[in-house]
Amino acid sequence: xxxxxxxxxxxxxxxxxxxxxxxxxxxxxxxxxxxxxxxxxxxxxxxxxxxxxxxxxxxxxxxxxxxxxxxxxxxxxxxxxxxxxxxxxxxxxxxxxxxxxxxxxxxxxxxxxxxxxxxxxxxxxxxxxxxxxxxxxxxxxxxxxxxxxxxxxxxxx
Amino acid sequence: xxxxxxxxxxxxxxxxxxxxxxxxxxxxxxxxxxxxxxxxxxxxxxxxxxxxxxxxxxxxxxxxxxxxxxxxxxxxxxxxxxxxxxxxxxxxxxxxxxxxxxxxxxxxxxxxxxxxxxxxxxxxxxxxxxxxxxxxxxxxxxxxxxxxxxxxxxxxxxxxxxxxxxxxxxxxxxxxxxxxxxxxxxxxxxxxxxxxxxxxxxxxxxxxxxxxxxxxxxxxxxxxxxxxxxxxxxxxxxxxxxxxxxxxxxxxxxxxxxxxxxxxxxxxxxxxxxxxxxxxxxxxxxxxxxxxxxxxxxxxxxxxxxxxxxxxxxxxxxxxxxxxxxxxxxxxxxxxxxxxxxxxxxxxxxxxxxxxxxxxxxxxxxxxxxxxxxxxxxxxxxxxxxxxxxxxxxxxxxxxxxxxxxxxxxxxxxxxxxxxxxxxxxxxxxxxxxxxxxxxxxxxxxxxxxxxxxxxxxxxxxxxxxxxxxxxxxxxxxxxxxxxxxxxxxxxxxxxxxxxxxxxxxxxxxxxxxxxxxxxxxxxxxxxxxxxxxxxxxxxxxxxxxxxxxxxxxxxxxxxxxxxxxxxxxxxxxxxxxxxxxxxxxxxxxxxxxxxxxxxxxxxxxxxxxxxxxxx
Numbered sequence: 001x002x003x004x005x006x007x008x009x010x011x012x013x014x015x016x017x018x019x020x021x022x023x024x025x026x027x028x029x030x031x032x033x034x035x036x037x038x039x040x041x042x043x044x045x046x047x048x049x050x051x052x053x054x055x056x057x058x059x060x061x062x063x064x065x066x067x068x069x070x071x072x073x074x075x076x077x078x079x080x081x082x083x084x085x086x087x088x089x090x091x092x093x094x095x096x097x098x099x100x101x102x103x104x105x106x107x108x109x110x111x112x113x114x115x116x117x118x119x120x121x122x123x124x125x126x127x128x129x130x131x132x133x134x135x136x137x138x139x140x141x142x143x144x145x146x147x148x149x150x151x152x153x154x155x156x157x
Numbered sequence: 158x159x160x161x162x163x164x165x166x167x168x169x170x171x172x173x174x175x176x177x178x179x180x181x182x183x184x185x186x187x188x189x190x191x192x193x194x195x196x197x198x199x200x201x202x203x204x205x206x207x208x209x210x211x212x213x214x215x216x217x218x219x220x221x222x223x224x225x226x227x228x229x230x231x232x233x234x235x236x237x238x239x240x241x242x243x244x245x246x247x248x249x250x251x252x253x254x255x256x257x258x259x260x261x262x263x264x265x266x267x268x269x270x271x272x273x274x275x276x277x278x279x280x281x282x283x284x285x286x287x288x289x290x291x292x293x294x295x296x297x298x299x300x301x302x303x304x305x306x307x308x309x310x311x312x313x314x315x316x317x318x319x320x321x322x323x324x325x326x327x328x329x330x331x332x333x334x335x336x337x338x339x340x341x342x343x344x345x346x347x348x349x350x351x352x353x354x355x356x357x358x359x360x361x362x363x364x365x366x367x368x369x370x371x372x373x374x375x376x377x378x379x380x381x382x383x384x385x386x387x388x389x390x391x392x393x394x395x396x397x398x399x400x401x402x403x404x405x406x407x408x409x410x411x412x413x414x415x416x417x418x419x420x421x422x423x424x425x426x427x428x429x430x431x432x433x434x435x436x437x438x439x440x441x442x443x444x445x446x447x448x449x450x451x452x453x454x455x456x457x458x459x460x461x462x463x464x465x466x467x468x469x470x471x472x473x474x475x476x477x478x479x480x481x482x483x484x485x486x487x488x489x490x491x492x493x494x495x496x497x498x499x500x501x502x503x504x505x506x507x508x509x510x511x512x513x514x515x516x517x518x519x520x521x522x523x524x525x526x527x528x529x530x531x532x533x534x535x536x537x538x539x540x541x542x543x544x545x546x547x548x549x550x551x552x553x554x555x556x557x558x559x560x561x562x563x564x565x566x567x568x569x570x571x572x573x574x575x576x577x578x579x580x581x582x583x584x585x586x587x588x589x590x591x592x593x594x595x596x597x598x599x600x601x602x603x604x605x606x607x608x609x610x611x612x613x614x615x616x617x618x619x620x621x622x623x624x625x626x627x628x629x630x631x632x633x634x635x636x637x638x639x640x641x642x643x644x645x646x647x648x649x650x651x652x653x654x655x656x657x658x659x660x661x662x663x664x665x666x667x668x669x670x671x672x673x674x675x676x677x678x679x680x681x682x683x684x685x686x687x688x689x690x691x692x693x694x695x696x697x698x699x700x701x702x703x704x705x706x707x708x709x710x711x712x713x714x715x716x717x718x719x720x721x722x723x724x725x726x727x728x729x730x731x732x733x734x735x736x737x738x739x740x741x742x743x744x745x746x747x748x749x750x751x752x753x754x755x756x757x758x759x760x761x762x763x764x765x766x767x768x769x770x771x772x773x
Contacts, residue, residue, distance in 0.1 A: 062474050066457050094759055098736070098758070122628070123375070129190075139193075141194050145734050
């Protein structure tokens with residue numbers, strides 16, 4: 001996947017419009033921006049700050065406080081290994097270690113080809129499926145180290 | 158169609174009831190997260206296709222419902238009115254199930270639940286031990302209605318509690334009844350709901366807000382998710398009643414970002430309720446005006462704390478504030494605000510419909526009604542259970558949960574999320590309620606119940622929770638921020654075999670300081686997982702510190718893996734998964750692990766089909 005060099009920031013204006021320039025909805029706007037660009041580009045923060053008349057530092061405070069936001073581009077597919085309590089005691093950490101080895105990166109990083117971003121998350125709330133891995137919207141329950149390659153293969157195309 | 162009066166709502170209900178054919182076959186496919194991940198959407202589609210193929214559309218209906226609870230056995234399918242319960246249903250099995258159940262009017266033996274003790278098949282849901290000991294009030298609609306269809310909710314007596322309050326009750330009477338029922342907050346604190354409502358109502362302010370806290374962040378808990386996904390109207394109806402009682406015209410539901418389906422179903426429910434005139438201006442033609450907005454969380458655990466949650470709704474970083482400012486007096490935008498958890502709101506219509514005495518007839522002296530728990534971890538029947546307050550841990554874990562997986566030995570049960578504690582075997586017979594769990598150093602929390610067996614290391618569990626909290630502490634106050642960091646450093650060195658003799662004492666002192674010094678409940682309860690594991694499993698800490706051993710065989714630095722040559726069948730599976738190529742051996746001959754290369758990831762232990770890999 002390539003990160004487009006020119007980003008259409010009029011999208012930011014549309015998002016602000018959608019929430020009627022209401023600065024108390026800035027978190028919801030950032031969520032939409034994250035969905036649109038797969039990260040929060042610096043330029044989008046500037047644009048948002050001008051539009052809403054709140055400081056950039058205030059927006060960065062929010063963008064760095066909440067885990068939903070990333071200041072660097074995410075990969076095409078997001079792999080989330082759940083490390084909730086139920087997953088932890090059923091070996092979630094071993095699964096995340098396994099993904100780190102398979103993708104040759106550390107949790108939180110993106111592969112050089114921008115195909116995958118690996119994240120560990122604190123609980124996806126599907127504890128009956130522990131240990132659980134989510135790739136984009138798809139859940140893979142009762143994960144084992146043996147299944148890691150099978151899961152990744154579907155997204156490697 | 159907007160309903161202009163309570164009478165019109167009742168007319169609609171009667172019309173829907175008269176149109177319903179009770180003898181019509183209905184197939185209920187579970188659409189909870191667990192079953193969906195196991196392919197229940199495809200199963201539902203297969204049923205739809207089969208119904209068309211058999212040309213029985215007229216007499217058979219298909220419904221995709223919320224979570225049925227028995228996630229371990231999903232995808233789950235129930236046929237009503239017969240009440241036949243099928244488990245682990247596959248797409249391939251669908252034509253045969255339809256043929257046997259509907260056309261031949263019998264059942265498909267292979268997909269029935271089999272009691273692991275008696276080996277006998279159980280046909281009906283109510284006879285399955287997992288369900289038999291439960292009292293499903295709050296989860297009553299889950300598994301019975303399509304959450305995206307408001308008419309289905311109205312058919313099951315939905316919005317009749319609202320009719321009742323609007324026609325026969327004054328706001329104060331409602332608060333009296335909620336108070337009399339003894340309902341306590343299901344989100345963790347256990348504060349009396351009625352009293353909270355009364356304080357908010359009495360507080361001075363131009364407007365009053367009500368909030369539903371759906372930021373279910375405790376790892377291992379998914380009750381609120383299932384309620385929001387499976388019975389969104391139940392929550393909304395509770396909130397409208399609350400708004401009428403408290404005098405509020407604006408409500409918020411704050412849903413964590415990990416729950417997109419909950420947001421989707423709630424949005425649909427709100428839209429449908431508005432169209433019927435159950436939300437918005439002049440609800441059912443009365444002077445009551447109230448509307449609800451959904452706020453998606455940004456992925457911060459601390460936002461489950463009430464003051465942080467409100468800061469987040471107001472568009473700021475979710476940092477909590479000191480507790481002496483009461484939410485009921487100065488909440489959202491400094492106006493009186495009433496915040497309750499999802500399950501609490503869902504209880505409200507039930508109390509109004511059935512009366513406070515009905516509610517308080519179940520439970521213990523100071524904890525009334527039922528509680529939904531997510532029973533997970535090393536237990537056979539993983540899932541969502543609703544039980545009367547006061548059932549014992551043993552009844553929940555062994556009678557409903559079916560005991561420990563692979564019949565291993567029970568070690569502890571963790572309740573209350575990161576604010577809770579680990580309860581050992583000697584307390585399995587205590588009745589589960591708010592007060593008893595607190596006495597043991599744990600807490601009810603939102604209802605996560607994580608069962609741990611002998612293969613769980615308690616020091617590692619404590620480290621796990623502290624690591625979680627280091628990540629989630631907002632950093633505003635020093636005792637929480639720094640206390641957690643120090644605890645993590647100490648616990649990490651203990652799990653690496655570098656623990657010092659004084660470490661246990663330091664952990665206890667740090668915990669004490671955090672309890673007294675932290676600004677909010679997150680920091681104040683953060684030491685609980687450490688303190689309870691020290692209290693009940695001190696020997697495990699000592700083994701790590703003094704003998705440099707991990708008795709449960711979990712802590713990587715303190716274990717070694719080897720292969721028992723007598724048991725090994727030489728199948729090469731372990732060698733294939735070993736990422737560092739540390740396992741050598743020919744086909745059908747015993748394998749050997751090179752200790753110098755081994756990174757102790759336990760992959761070989763997990764895959765070995767004959768348990769030949771030994772951890773020492």
